[in-house]
Amino acid sequence: MKQRDRLAGRWPGLEEVLEVREAAGPRRTEIEARILAGLSDARIAAVTSLTAAGVAWHEGAFFDVHAHIGARDWIL
Numbered sequence: 001m002k003q004r005d006r007l008a009g010r011w012p013g014l015e016e017v018l019e020v021r022e023a024a025g026p027r028r029t030e031i032e033a034r035i036l037a038g039l040s041d042a043r044i045a046a047v048t049s050l051t052a053a054g055v056a057w058h059e060g061a062f063f064d065v066h067a068h069i070g071a072r073d074w075i076l
Contacts, residue, residue, distance in 0.1 A: 011057070012051070012053045013051050013056060014054075016054040017055075017057040017058040017061070017062075020050070021062060030048060031048055031063075034047070034048070035065060036065060038069060041056050041059075
């Protein structure tokens, strides 16, 4: 079993967000813009073809801004 298959089984959503990160294209930018707009994980998932778990992984691991969304000097 490949390492990524083990990750997907153990942490749902992680595999898909790793693919988005590796591609580093407009999809990643769209996800991050929607996170900054304050949309819920479910709503972002519905329009970006990720799962809500994938959106949560993306924010938690790579783009953790929800706690600082009101701090304009923190988010650049």
